[in-house]
Amino acid sequence: MLEIKGLKLTFQGSSGFEVIHNMNLAIEEGEIVGIVGESGSGKTTAALSVAGLLDRRKVQAEGSILLDGMELLSCSETEYQKIRGRSISMVFQEPLSSLDPLMKIGHQVEEALKLHTNLNRKQRRQAAIGALRSVELSDPELIYEKYPHELSGGMCQRVMLAAAIVTHPRLLIADEPTTALDVSVQAQILSLIRRLSQEYRMSVLFISHDLGVIRMLCDRVAVMRDGYVVEQGRTQDIFEHPAHAYTRTLVAKIQKRNDFLETDRDPVLKLEKVNAFYRNGRNRRQALYDVSFEIRRGEILGLVGESGCGKSTTAKVITGILPDYTGTVERYGVRPQMVFQDPLSSLNPSKNISWLLEEPLRIAGVSKLSRRESVRNILGRVGLSEEHLRRRPAELSGGQRQRVAIAAALIQRPALIVADEPVSALDVTIQTQILDLMLELKRELGLSYLFISHDLGVIYRICDRVMIMREGRIIEQGSVLEIYQHPKESYTKRLASLAGEIQ
Amino acid sequence: MRYFLKKIISLIITLLLVSFLAFLTFQLISGDPVTQMLGTEYTEEMAAHLRAQLGLDDPFPIRYFRWLGGFITGDFGTSYSYNVPVSSLLSDKLPVTGLLSAFSFVLLVSISIPLGIWLAAHEDSIPDKIFTALNQIAMSIPPFFLGIMMTLVFGLMLHLFVPGNYISYQENFGASLAYLLFPAIAIAIPKIAMTVKLFKSSLHAEYRRDYVRTALSRGSTRRRILYSHVLRNAIIPVVTFLALTIPEIVAGSIIIEQVFTVPGLGRLLVSSILNRDYPVVCAIVMLIAALVILMNFLADILYRIIDPRIRIDQEASK
Numbered sequence: 001m002l003e004i005k006g007l008k009l010t011f012q013g014s015s016g017f018e019v020i021h022n023m024n025l026a027i028e029e030g031e032i033v034g035i036v037g038e039s040g041s042g043k044t045t046a047a048l049s050v051a052g053l054l055d056r057r058k059v060q061a062e063g064s065i066l067l068d069g070m071e072l073l074s075c076s077e078t079e080y081q082k083i084r085g086r087s088i089s090m091v092f093q094e095p096l097s098s099l100d101p102l103m104k105i106g107h108q109v110e111e112a113l114k115l116h117t118n119l120n121r122k123q124r125r126q127a128a129i130g131a132l133r134s135v136e137l138s139d140p141e142l143i144y145e146k147y148p149h150e151l152s153g154g155m156c157q158r159v160m161l162a163a164a165i166v167t168h169p170r171l172l173i174a175d176e177p178t179t180a181l182d183v184s185v186q187a188q189i190l191s192l193i194r195r196l197s198q199e200y201r202m203s204v205l206f207i208s209h210d211l212g213v214i215r216m217l218c219d220r221v222a223v224m225r226d227g228y229v230v231e232q233g234r235t236q237d238i239f240e241h242p243a244h245a246y247t248r249t250l251v252a253k254i255q256k257r258n259d260f261l262e263t264d265r266d267p268v269l270k271l272e273k274v275n276a277f278y279r280n281g282r283n284r285r286q287a288l289y290d291v292s293f294e295i296r297r298g299e300i301l302g303l304v305g306e307s308g309c310g311k312s313t314t315a316k317v318i319t320g321i322l323p324d325y326t327g328t329v330e331r332y333g334v335r336p337q338m339v340f341q342d343p344l345s346s347l348n349p350s351k352n353i354s355w356l357l358e359e360p361l362r363i364a365g366v367s368k369l370s371r372r373e374s375v376r377n378i379l380g381r382v383g384l385s386e387e388h389l390r391r392r393p394a395e396l397s398g399g400q401r402q403r404v405a406i407a408a409a410l411i412q413r414p415a416l417i418v419a420d421e422p423v424s425a426l427d428v429t430i431q432t433q434i435l436d437l438m439l440e441l442k443r444e445l446g447l448s449y450l451f452i453s454h455d456l457g458v459i460y461r462i463c464d465r466v467m468i469m470r471e472g473r474i475i476e477q478g479s480v481l482e483i484y485q486h487p488k489e490s491y492t493k494r495l496a497s498l499a500g501e502i503q
Numbered sequence: 504m505r506y507f508l509k510k511i512i513s514l515i516i517t518l519l520l521v522s523f524l525a526f527l528t529f530q531l532i533s534g535d536p537v538t539q540m541l542g543t544e545y546t547e548e549m550a551a552h553l554r555a556q557l558g559l560d561d562p563f564p565i566r567y568f569r570w571l572g573g574f575i576t577g578d579f580g581t582s583y584s585y586n587v588p589v590s591s592l593l594s595d596k597l598p599v600t601g602l603l604s605a606f607s608f609v610l611l612v613s614i615s616i617p618l619g620i621w622l623a624a625h626e627d628s629i630p631d632k633i634f635t636a637l638n639q640i641a642m643s644i645p646p647f648f649l650g651i652m653m654t655l656v657f658g659l660m661l662h663l664f665v666p667g668n669y670i671s672y673q674e675n676f677g678a679s680l681a682y683l684l685f686p687a688i689a690i691a692i693p694k695i696a697m698t699v700k701l702f703k704s705s706l707h708a709e710y711r712r713d714y715v716r717t718a719l720s721r722g723s724t725r726r727r728i729l730y731s732h733v734l735r736n737a738i739i740p741v742v743t744f745l746a747l748t749i750p751e752i753v754a755g756s757i758i759i760e761q762v763f764t765v766p767g768l769g770r771l772l773v774s775s776i777l778n779r780d781y782p783v784v785c786a787i788v789m790l791i792a793a794l795v796i797l798m799n800f801l802a803d804i805l806y807r808i809i810d811p812r813i814r815i816d817q818e819a820s821k
């Protein structure tokens with residue numbers, strides 16, 4: 001149905017460079033094909049070129065893209081306007097900002113009908129409500145009259161899907177449609193895309209950096225790196241027998257592991273019936289309810305949940321940032337250190353790395369010489385070299401910055417590190433490197449971690465035990481295998497349904 | 504509804520504060536209206552008598568509340584120097600300034616909105632480059648200087664109008680407008696420059712938003728994207744800006760009236776300040792303050808109509 005042959009995309013300009021090299025990809029009717037790769041691999045550029053959304057003045061295309069036998073690359077802009085929204089529809093990563101904030105949902109869903117059909121106002125309204133219903137939104141008549149800001153992210157993505165399928169297109173291009181959504185919502189959107197594809201015999205080109213998601217949804221998958229398709233084939237084959245080295249590193253990230261920790265070690269942290277509160281003026285809002293758990297020496301304990309469920313509040317109570325709590329927090333003389341999601345904004349941009357790493361020791365009153373000594377020792381540990389010391393945070397890459405953040409936490413020789421989404425802002429390969437570093441530090445130094453994440457693939461890969469948190473309560477905890485294979489709570493089951501595919 | 508009630512109450516409180524400050528200011532600055540009124544030859548007795556007659560002997564709070572009471576009931580007091588009710592003075596001059604300001608505002612909106620749209624659509628074209636270069640200059644020219652230049656060029660050299668020969672709007676509305684065109688342009692030009700600059704950058708910012716890509720992916724034309732999506736989003740900051748320029752335009756009119764000898768509030772205000780004619784000055788200050796507050800209020804309502812997100816915010820904060 002769609003056939004990309006020998007596609008080459010070159011950015012025009014003084015230093016014209018090729019971003020897509022000789023790409024070949026075919027999609028059959030009703031088939032779901034994934035493109036997986038990290039940011040900068042060219043996956044989005046390739047998808048935009050299919051939809052004709054690249055600026056023709058800036059990007060030169062060679063090769064061929066055939067849609068049902070029609071050559072798309074030779075289409076004029078006006079011809080493309082008739083194809084987009086009718087034969088090819090798209091959904092994007094950020095559902096809320098992809099919708100016009102000032103236009104009613106219904107009118108946005110109808111837009112493609114207004115452009116491509118002769119339906120009158122009443123018929124369009126009916127079709128839009130039908131589309132809203134088919135994306136499983138309850139009360140579509142009510143949703144029709146709403147504005148985007150009145151809906152949740154998951155609902156907005158459903159609206160985007162409704163607007164995309166309202167004209168029954170041949171091809172849906174979905175560019176990271178679940179990346180910005182919470183885990184439990186992700187799974188719903190994925191199964192919705194699958195259902196719509198079957199119902200409308202619609203082909204789907206699904207772009208993602210997340211192998212777990214690709215594996216759950218796609219019939220076939222193409223792996224992209226630096227503008228090349230390095231490998232493609234049936235999803236199952238790719239996962240079971242990855243041929244290319246790069247694919248193997250990607251797959252390794254989400255494979256089974258069996259090095260779980262034995263459980264009879266001393267605890268380094270113990271929380272018992274902790275209730276925590278935030279004060280906002282006269283209001284005191286409870287954020288944690290009866291939270292109890294312990295972390296043992298050399299253990300990585302995962303903490304999973306949707307945004308706003310109390311994950312970060314737990315971290316704040318442990319590190320002593322949030323003093324307003326009841327219950328007991330036993331730290332066994334350990335001073336937990338924190339590593340945050342975004343190292344750039346959590347490191348002072350005007351200081352160099354050497355200053356930043358020495359800071360905790362300076363406060364502790366350590367002499368200049370032994371401060372230097374400690375910093376030098378720690379550098380090798382986290383895979384940085386002395387040349388990095390004089391740079392400022394902005395002059396390092398994301399992965400290097402996170403290494404600095406880990407070094408800054410390690411320099412006080414803590415027994416416990418609280419890592420709040422430490423790899424969520426990083427690319428897949430860099431993620432792997434940082435996770436490997438954390439595992440290595442655990443083995444060599446006997447460190448314990450509380451590892452907060454919403455990414456179940458990451459949790460599965462490095463944690464020994466995992467806790468599921470919802471609305472300020474820990475609803476389930478146990479070993480990773482227990483939780484992933486025999487989830488008890490229905491919420492955990494929904495989470496694990498995604499992760500189950502990963503295994 | 505409750506929002507509007509709250510808003511109106513805060514409007515009234517603001518106006519009361521302004522009235523107090525205005526009244527207080529003229530008590531503090533030097534100069535005595537009585538000596539101004541009596542001229543050079545007077546006796547202390549005459550002055551004392553007049554002072555008592557005008558009620559200037561009473562303590563400050565009493566004078567303030569008497570004035571305020573009159574103001575609320577529509578009695579703005581009597582002018583010291585003209586000896587006629589302030590309201591009749593104002594009703595004479597106000598329409599002239601109002602006409603000039605309104606004319607200038609209409610020019611501002613009807614030129615800057617289409618110009619902004621056109622220039623944003625033709626980014627980096629030659630007209631766009633010329634405009635960008637001229638813009639900085641236009642923004643920094645004070646209207647009175649522009650007015651003097653226009654009098655010189657269009658009045659004295661090209662004879663398009665006769666400087667100083669203002670025709671009353673009651674006499675001949677068309678001719679009156681024709682004369683006011685020049686001062687109106689002088690006031691509007693710097694504002695047009697600012698509005699276009701703001702509007703252009705707002706349009707550019709909106710064009711880069713995700714929803715534009717979505718609209719493109721549905722097959723919308725550039726034209727449709729502009730008129731059904733981008734324009735509405737981009738105009739929001741411009742609406743605030745325009746509402747805030749209205750009081751500035753009125754203030755600009757007051758100054759420019761001097762240049763073009765238009766008999767509006769401006770000349771009355773200047774002579775009243777020099778003569779320490781407080782009732783007149785206070786009334787004009789109150790008028791302008793009320794206008795500023797009213798325009799802010801109007802901008803707020805307009806916002807609510809354009810942007811559904813603000814409607815919700817208010818309901819949530821109730």
